Amino acid sequence: MSGPNTGTASIYEDGDEHNYSREAIRGEQRHHLQNVEGYMRKDQNRGMNDMLSEDTQAQINERYKTDPLYHATMHGNKPSRGAQQDAEIQAEEAEMLRKKQEKTDSMPGKKFEHKSSREH
Template sequence: MSGQPSTGTASLFEDGDERHYSRGAIHDEQRHHLRNVEGYMRKDQHKAMNDMLSEDTKVQIEERYKKDPLYSATMHNNQPSWGARQDAKIQAEEAEMLRKKQEKIDSKAGKKFE
């Protein structure tokens, strides 16, 4: 054995992470996070990109915890409480009412311009 991986090249497996990002993806993500990583070495660019994407994931999970009353229980493989189910039902009803109101407003706005 030469100590080299038998699948792919040694450069394919950086720090146990097989993700490779294009320069365009790195550029777009750094603009979103206001962080300049293009000057980093290629290995460090991938690590910085993984860090930025994990930050995005954390933010999305936090937002879901705030907006979805059933999410916390289901994430822990538990049955949502009666109160959480009622909150979710009320949220769904309110969203439906807002959607109907918006449809009425949009249809009236469209008739004014005709």
């Protein structure tokens, strides 16, 4: 065992205490609408871990909805033939939509603002 460990393994994944910067805490608080900045340090860490877990779970749930191969691969299985076909169809449809979008974007008089240009 290298170095001192604080906390318990049930709270911290690797057995070490995680300290988050104030900026990281403030950023997560804005996203989750939860104020943990006034908590004691160990409760701040627990609150941050909970908020980050929620983010990860939301990403996993979204991927379950959008990726037909994800269910099987998450459980260490080979995706079924139907799931593989669904993924192929999904990729083909995405390609068709991309081509259609390119075609309509180049139309004269088309006032389409790309998402990336709005962000700048």
